[in-house]
Amino acid sequence: MAPLSWDLQLLNVCAALLLLLAFAMLSQRRIVTLVDLLALQGAVLCVATALVAWRTGKSHLYLSALLTLGLKVLFLPWLLRRLIRRLDVYWDTEPMANIGGTMLLGLLIVIFAFGLAQPISALANTSTKSTIGIAVAVTLLAFLTMITRKKAMSQIVGFLSMENGLFFAAMSATYGMPMVVELGVALDVLVAMLVLGVFFFQIRERFESLDLHHFESLKEEK
């Protein structure tokens, strides 16, 4: 096999780490650790973005790496931790029945995502095109994380992780979205987080729990 240049090798390592972290989130029971993993995923994404920026010389990618660092590594995890403290769910764990089964399902999803991304990779003309499959897989795995969780907090973490995956997909397919779109998405995520933070308190006041399956019994009450 032809030896790759070191920056591309490092990028591949970053992509592999993102995939690994997605699986770690899928199998993590403790909510605080889930937030730590999210911050770590953001950090890896930031490194990957900076690497692509260095490789292609596109200055707006440096900006989005900075944005990732500020928003996804520092601010959002801080906000989530603060929420966890104030909601007093620090020691909460998610009762998950079958982690092994979920992970095997995750593996199938990864294979599906790799197959799905193959035609896209064939069309893309970026040097990072081989990582598109991983980006799609990370997005779908985050989606699976959201589906398998019942607690509102871990669903939010899944949502943010999905955004990470989408961001990485855009970066590997086309070297990132236009700056305006990226800023818009970042703002959206931020506002969504702030609104949901308020929402959590309302949910807990109403149901005395953050477990979302209480929503299902809403109609039968009264």
Added chain:
Amino acid sequence: MNVIALLTQGLEIIVAVAAAPLFLGWINQCRAWLQNRSAPSVLQPYRTIQKLFNKDAVIAANSSALFRVAPYIVFGAMTLAAAIIPSMGTRLPFTAAADAIALVGLLATARVFMALAAMDSGTAFGTLGARREMMVGFLAEPALLMVIFVASLISATTSLPAISEHLTTEAIGLYPSLAFTAVAFTMVLLAENGRIPIDNPATHLELTMIHEAMLLEYSARHLALMEWAAALKLFNYACIGFALFLPWGIAAGAAAPNALLLAIPVLAVKLVLAGSGLALIETVSAKLRVFRAPEFLATAFLFAVLGLLVHLLLGA
């Protein structure tokens, strides 16, 4: 087939059989240091084996011949496995007959006979241990095979010496796939050898034991062989790990005798480091409940398959 190749082959078997208890003793020494207690001498496993060989064997009245031959089969399988793992040189005449998949089969043969012998005398503990061992085995085996497949894909062969030869000659690069599979392999090693997250090697007579439960009915020379085979199994696993992930320093190709002489201290250094690393892992982790073992091994399998997928996608 020349004289040096035969010499290498003989040396590998002798070193493996002779040094396996020492490796076990070294791990126990490291564990004792980390746990702040004074350790038995590193030669303790040899003393135990010698003591057991000098005793009279007691065999359960209702056990069959299988019970008596099993230790010899298990020990033989492990010795044969040691012969086809390239721990020092890659020109091994025996490896033409068996590749890495056959090696996994050989290890499985030993496991099956051990479990059958444990069930043979009909005690509750033996059956319990055998069932648990088979549960761990059937989960660990696919993970081990996946690990071997990744290394095989990278070097386009399933022969272990050829894999290590390929990896030593290849320019050093970052292989995310190999990193994943190395983690998976470590987890399989811990599970297969009854080390701490799955089984506690230091306890005897505990309800959660796996390996010890299977050996409860054995005594004297049979027990000595079983213990020796267990040490040899650990040694073999360590050497498989070196062959796949740290092949540097072994005498590759049609090696001169001096390369072979150099390979012995290199192997010793690797074993010392691996032993202390293993002791560290065992000290910082807690034993899992038996029902959590499938989760642990599913994670190992996941790591190995991720390695495979990452290799297929990124080619690295």
